[in-house]
Amino acid sequence: MRRCGSLLSAVAAGSWAGLLAHDPITTRITYSREIIRIFEKRCFSCHGEGGAAPMSLTKYEDARPWAKAIKEEVLERRMPPWGAVKGFGVFRNEEALSQEEVGLIADWVEGGAPEGEQKYYPPKISTDGLPPTNLQGNRLLVKGTVRTPGAVRLIGLEVAASSDLASVHIVAEQPDGSVEPLIWLRNFKAGWKRQYEFREPIALAAGSKIRVEPPARASFAIFLRAD
Numbered sequence: 001m002r003r004c005g006s007l008l009s010a011v012a013a014g015s016w017a018g019l020l021a022h023d024p025i026t027t028r029i030t031y032s033r034e035i036i037r038i039f040e041k042r043c044f045s046c047h048g049e050g051g052a053a054p055m056s057l058t059k060y061e062d063a064r065p066w067a068k069a070i071k072e073e074v075l076e077r078r079m080p081p082w083g084a085v086k087g088f089g090v091f092r093n094e095e096a097l098s099q100e101e102v103g104l105i106a107d108w109v110e111g112g113a114p115e116g117e118q119k120y121y122p123p124k125i126s127t128d129g130l131p132p133t134n135l136q137g138n139r140l141l142v143k144g145t146v147r148t149p150g151a152v153r154l155i156g157l158e159v160a161a162s163s164d165l166a167s168v169h170i171v172a173e174q175p176d177g178s179v180e181p182l183i184w185l186r187n188f189k190a191g192w193k194r195q196y197e198f199r200e201p202i203a204l205a206a207g208s209k210i211r212v213e214p215p216a217r218a219s220f221a222i223f224l225r226a227d
């Protein structure tokens with residue numbers, strides 16, 4: 001039954017290639033050994049049972065029909081979605097999949113996407129996902145524009161959206177008028193909660209302002225330290 005459901009969803013998504021391929025197995029990389037461990041860290045937070053994404057990847061028979069699409073999504077770096085435009089603000093936890101992880105996934109798919117032996121499955125999988133951050137301390141909630149409480153260093157942000165955010169900029173404006181880009185959220189989906197840690201703390205003089213443009217139906221918390 002399960003297999004039937006996933007085949008149907010693969011057909012719906014147009015993954016014919018994945019369905020028709022009775023590819024010969026030409027790789028030693030397997031779902032049960034390498035791939036499920038990468039997915040656990042990077043994908044299951046959304047592609048778990050009942051997650052934000054349309055399909056679960058936590059079982060081989062559910063993931064297999066999506067193999068070709070998975071390879072494409074990770075090579076194009078569309079998955080896992082970061083939710084922010086690269087280059088506008090610089091983040092420590094930006095690199096969602098390492099080059100090595102992308103390579104393993106691509107080689108697994110090209111090699112026929114085998115399941116591998118049962119004994120290699122991890123004893124237990126978790127669905128927390130996403131690279132960890134070290135964000136803690138004071139939080140400043142921003143809606144529209146707020147003034148910072150004195151001279152501060154910004155450490156990162158937490159974003160949670162109750163509706164989709166097509167495009168939202170958050171910037172800091174120093175008292176001298178210069179503007180620091182903090183983050184540009186794009187295609188950030190309802191239900192996501194994400195932390196972004198700046199690569200280097202951003203120092204703002206007393207009297208600076210933080211602005212959300214345009215004001216959005218979401219919660220933006222800025223983590224900061226007093227300077």
Ligand code: HEC
Nearest residue numbers: 013042043045046047052053054066069070073079080081
């Ligand atoms: C933050 C949530 C999130 C994470 C993490 C995530 N995905 Fe997705 N994924 C989605 C959503 C939502 C969709 C539905 C389509 C869309 O919105 O782009 C999707 C769609 C897909 C698709 C289908 C694309 C198509 O052809 O329609 C594939 C394949 C995929 N994800 C693979 C992955 C893999 C592999 C990972 C981990 C490396 C991953 N995703 C991590 C949310 C996520």
